[in-house]
Amino acid sequence: MTDVLLKVTGLHAQYGNTRVLHGMDFEVRKGGITTILGANGAGKTTTLRAVCGMVRTQGEILLDGERIEDKATEAIVRMGVAHVPDGRGTFLNFTVDENLRVGAYTRSDKAQVQDDYERVFGYFPILKQRRRQQAGTLSGGEQQMLAVSRALMLKPRLLLLDEPSFGLAPLIVRELFEIFRTINQRDGISMLLVEQNASLALKLADHAYLLETGRVVVSGTAESIRNDEAVRRSYLGY
Ligand SMILES: Nc1ncnc2c1ncn2[C@@H]1O[C@H](COP(=O)(O)OP(=O)(O)O)[C@@H](O)[C@H]1O
Ligand SMILES: [Mg+2]
Incomplete structure (x- = not known):
């Protein structure tokens, strides 16, 4: 038994000969919300695609202790991973x-x-x-x-959310994120949220990873990253 729902180790991903992810490690706790933050092109979408078997990867992806990195997308969906694509x-x-x-x-x-x-x-x-x-x-x-x-x-165990705030008015985004919190707390659905909107995502998530060109450059509790002014200024721009 483990309290980790998704554990990703040494994740590489590529499109054709273009390598996009270079050995990412991250996890989502059971009942938790992890956010992966990064600028446009950092590899956020690819990370979610990798988890649900939609791109070529190397590395290990464990869902509740079971290896899924070689499974077909359909099988991963049946195991309870739901993807809300960009x-x-x-x-x-x-x-x-x-x-x-x-x-x-x-x-x-x-x-x-x-x-x-x-x-x-x-x-x-x-x-x-x-x-x-x-x-x-x-x-x-x-x-x-x-x-x-x-x-x-x-009826997923894990919801993969790809920039759900993109293109929406601030008021709508706040409402949506409040509902994410309710869904997480009431239904116990874990979430992996990728976002460019760092301040919003850090309020919802418990853990965060900052991604730069396919590498995790900072990670920690969402609170510690939110409170780290240097990190905020140099990586998150707020
Ligand atoms: N289908 C694809 N074929 C080739 N390169 C791609 C493809 N999709 C994305 N890329 C490249 O992979 C990198 C990461 O893209 P992506 O995961 O979409 O980043 P993000 O979601 O953080 O904006 C970018 O350099 C992008 O140009
Ligand atoms: Mg994207």
């Missing part, structure tokens, strides 16, 4: 309802799917009002809520 990845021509049903496709516990369907509408009441609308007609914030909701319909 650019949200909802089906724009499907209704809100249809997007949520697609999210539950891997599940056989159909009665509980109905409960979870109601639960996500509890988190995001606006989606209930819009359930018969095509996703493409939603605002950016509503589409992000739908993308998160669709991932929640997998």
